[in-house]
Amino acid sequence: MLRASRSGNHFSPLVVGAVVTLLFVAKTVRSDPSTARAVKVLVITTSDAEAKPYGDALGLTDSVPVPGLSEANPAVRCNADGVCLLTTGPGKANAAASVMAVIESEPFDLSHTYFLVAGLAAIDPGEGTVGSVTWAQNVVDSGIAWEIDARALPAGWSTGYLGILAKSPSDKPGSSFGTEFYPLVPSLVAKALALSESAALEDGPAASAYRAHYAASPATEPPKVITCDTTTSDTYWHGELLGQRAHDWVAAVTGGKGAYCTMQQTDNATIAALHRGADAGLLDAKRVLVLHAASRFDRQYPGQSAAESFAADAGGNAVALHNLAIAGVPVIAEIVANWDAWQTGVPE
Amino acid sequence: VSAARALIAGLAIVAASCGSDAAPAAGGSHTGAPRAVKVMIVNMAFLEGQGFVKELGLDEEIPVTGLGTAAPNVLCNADDVCELTTGMGYANAAASVTALIQRSGLDLSRTYVIIAGIAGVDPEQGTIGTAAWARYVVDFGFANEIDAREMPAAWPYGYFGIGAAAPSDPPANDYDAAVFQIDEALLQAAYALSKDVALGDSAAAAKFRANYASAPANEPPRVTQCDVVSSDTWFAGNALTVRAREWTKLLTNGKGVACMSAQEDNATLEVLKRGAAAGKVDLTRVLVLRTASDFAAPYGGQTDADGLVSSLAQGGIGPSTENLFAAASPVIRAIVTDWSAWRMGTVKP
Numbered sequence: 001m002l003r004a005s006r007s008g009n010h011f012s013p014l015v016v017g018a019v020v021t022l023l024f025v026a027k028t029v030r031s032d033p034s035t036a037r038a039v040k041v042l043v044i045t046t047s048d049a050e051a052k053p054y055g056d057a058l059g060l061t062d063s064v065p066v067p068g069l070s071e072a073n074p075a076v077r078c079n080a081d082g083v084c085l086l087t088t089g090p091g092k093a094n095a096a097a098s099v100m101a102v103i104e105s106e107p108f109d110l111s112h113t114y115f116l117v118a119g120l121a122a123i124d125p126g127e128g129t130v131g132s133v134t135w136a137q138n139v140v141d142s143g144i145a146w147e148i149d150a151r152a153l154p155a156g157w158s159t160g161y162l163g164i165l166a167k168s169p170s171d172k173p174g175s176s177f178g179t180e181f182y183p184l185v186p187s188l189v190a191k192a193l194a195l196s197e198s199a200a201l202e203d204g205p206a207a208s209a210y211r212a213h214y215a216a217s218p219a220t221e222p223p224k225v226i227t228c229d230t231t232t233s234d235t236y237w238h239g240e241l242l243g244q245r246a247h248d249w250v251a252a253v254t255g256g257k258g259a260y261c262t263m264q265q266t267d268n269a270t271i272a273a274l275h276r277g278a279d280a281g282l283l284d285a286k287r288v289l290v291l292h293a294a295s296r297f298d299r300q301y302p303g304q305s306a307a308e309s310f311a312a313d314a315g316g317n318a319v320a321l322h323n324l325a326i327a328g329v330p331v332i333a334e335i336v337a338n339w340d341a342w343q344t345g346v347p348e
Numbered sequence: 349v350s351a352a353r354a355l356i357a358g359l360a361i362v363a364a365s366c367g368s369d370a371a372p373a374a375g376g377s378h379t380g381a382p383r384a385v386k387v388m389i390v391n392m393a394f395l396e397g398q399g400f401v402k403e404l405g406l407d408e409e410i411p412v413t414g415l416g417t418a419a420p421n422v423l424c425n426a427d428d429v430c431e432l433t434t435g436m437g438y439a440n441a442a443a444s445v446t447a448l449i450q451r452s453g454l455d456l457s458r459t460y461v462i463i464a465g466i467a468g469v470d471p472e473q474g475t476i477g478t479a480a481w482a483r484y485v486v487d488f489g490f491a492n493e494i495d496a497r498e499m500p501a502a503w504p505y506g507y508f509g510i511g512a513a514a515p516s517d518p519p520a521n522d523y524d525a526a527v528f529q530i531d532e533a534l535l536q537a538a539y540a541l542s543k544d545v546a547l548g549d550s551a552a553a554a555k556f557r558a559n560y561a562s563a564p565a566n567e568p569p570r571v572t573q574c575d576v577v578s579s580d581t582w583f584a585g586n587a588l589t590v591r592a593r594e595w596t597k598l599l600t601n602g603k604g605v606a607c608m609s610a611q612e613d614n615a616t617l618e619v620l621k622r623g624a625a626a627g628k629v630d631l632t633r634v635l636v637l638r639t640a641s642d643f644a645a646p647y648g649g650q651t652d653a654d655g656l657v658s659s660l661a662q663g664g665i666g667p668s669t670e671n672l673f674a675a676a677s678p679v680i681r682a683i684v685t686d687w688s689a690w691r692m693g694t695v696k697p
Contacts, residue, residue, distance in 0.1 A: 069622070092580065093525045097443075148583070151587065153653070159495070234487075236491070269438060
């Protein structure tokens with residue numbers, strides 16, 4: 001693997017894993033089965049592929065079955081130091097169902113837990129590149145909308161998507177389901193970025209060759225850890241035109257505060273479930289982090305068609321899976337190592 | 349795509365915040381055995397539930413941890429008929445139904461669940477006010493999409509399956525909420541019990557449907573059997589309606605007939621399936637009823653955009669919400685009246 005040339009520590013996932021594992025092994029195992037397991041960090045992934053590097057790094061050897069989880073991933077996996085991982089399955093239905101099942105299950109005390117929502121995403125080449133790792137500040141649902149086929153647009157419409165009960169794509173939605181927009185806590189996002197931005201991200205020759213097709217930086221440059229906003233839709237869209245729509249949509253939904261950067265299929269549902277838990281007093285929704293690693297671009301490069309771009313292998317899958325843990329694990333390690341401080345809130 | 353869910357959500361919040369100070373009631377009875385629910389109505393929006401709550405006297409409030417602030421209670425009557433309003437969209441539906449199963453304390457193991465909401469209707473299958481019992485429930489939204497203006501020239505629309513190379517290819521078989529099939533005996537019983545009920549209509553709906561050239565779009569509503577597609581994205585127009593038809597065929601081996609478009613049902617059914625796997629729900633006792641509040645495709649000469657933007661002006665909110673209860677009530681009555689038989693399984697009418 002090529003390694004991005006960056007300043008700061010150059011530790012591989014294995015080294016990080018070893019450090020973190022040592023850290024955890026040194027602590028006492030909570031052994032009273034009658035007590036709910038107090039979780040310091042719950043990592044939430046959607047697939048086994050996303051979960052694996054975390055499982056490897058964190059030594060998640062304790063399996064806790066939870067009723068209501070998916071058939072494929074029926075248990076939450078934990079280590080002895082209160083770090084746990086849930087794999088939900090793909091899409092909003094699976095994400096909301098699994099997260100809600102864990103929130104409402106007996107074995108876990110989530111009252112002080114930090115939630116690390118971690119998954120692969122596609123990235124806007126204007127904001128990042130294949131292998132980039134992103135901390136979201138704003139999480140916006142792009143699927144809850146009206147839509148007509150884009151070949152039937154009236155004059156003045158830029159896209160077939162518009163807000164529900166709106167009059168046109170530039171009009172405000174006339175409704176809210178309550179799950180459309182989740183701004184995360186800026187101080188927590190900033191802390192996570194600070195803890196991870198010097199991590200040495202992986203890169204690879206295939207990703208490097210593929211990104212060279214794009215016209216400009218940051219798409220053409222090696223990956224970095226950045227802050228950028230994410231959109232959620234079960235519909236995994238691709239291409240320049242729906243990319244422009246995502247850009248305009250995020251700007252509208254966030255009142256101009258957010259900037260579209262990545263797209264994925266689950267996060268608004270995951271966070272919606274976490275907010276149900278917060279409303280019920282079971283957890284603190286201010287302790288949510290959303291981390292993505294870009295396995296691909298969300299649109300074509302100059303001269304390529306949208307369909308060609310969609311079908312292409314951007315060489316980013318393995319790189320992104322590694323980087324997802326390379327950036328996330330140091331944050332988990334810090335929370336665990338300084339739990340006395342983090343337990344009461346994000347340290348200054 | 350159930351029209352007006354949006355409007356209705358706002359009303360739900362207002363109504364919830366104006367609710368009376370009901371005494372908290374436990375889902376489990378005081379004798380220790382969990383309360384066995386005979387029928388659980390699952391609505392998404394406040395207005396969808398109003399007919400049930402009023403007509404069935406669902407005035408017992410059972411607070412459930414995790415239902416959220418807009419509709420925090422399951423509502424029941426003395427016959428053990430209950431109602432849940434989930435909120436709109438996949439995330440709310442999945443979260444609320446999970447809460448119901450995990451935290452209500454209710455025994456749902458022999459419960460007949462009726463998912464009941466309003467929807468957009470394909471004019472080839474129904475009209476405003478049509479009440480449809482679904483056999484298949486197909487996820488429309490979990491797919492890939494390229495904007496139709498930049499898709500390959502031969503494609504009929506921009507949607508194509510995950511893991512597929514083109515719209516006509518079947519998707520990868522690894523999404524467990526892609527399609528659900530309702531138990532056939534229960535479906536037939538529900539249809540037989542309800543097919544002759546008088547459905548509500550409205551002068552505005554009658555006037556609007558007259559714009560359509562052929563039946564059933566331009567005829568008064570009836571109870572029927574046809575299928576549901578669901579997506580958070582409320583699609584409309586000719587091309588996407590064709591996609592709903594073809595996608596439904598693709599995912600049901602040609603058997604399903606796309607008809608009602610809704611925004612929750614695959615999420616609700618995914619959670620019920622998980623509940624069944626945990627032994628808490630019987631998936632063969634689940635029905636999906638959708639009534640049409642608006643047309644999913646325009647009439648001849650109307651544009652896709654005009655059809656969509658005028659959804660709420662089609663006179664369908666009254667008839668669709670009214671007809672949910674009208675079509676479901678004979679089924680509920682049969683189950684409650686002859687519970688000793690229905691408790692063991694579907695009774696053929």
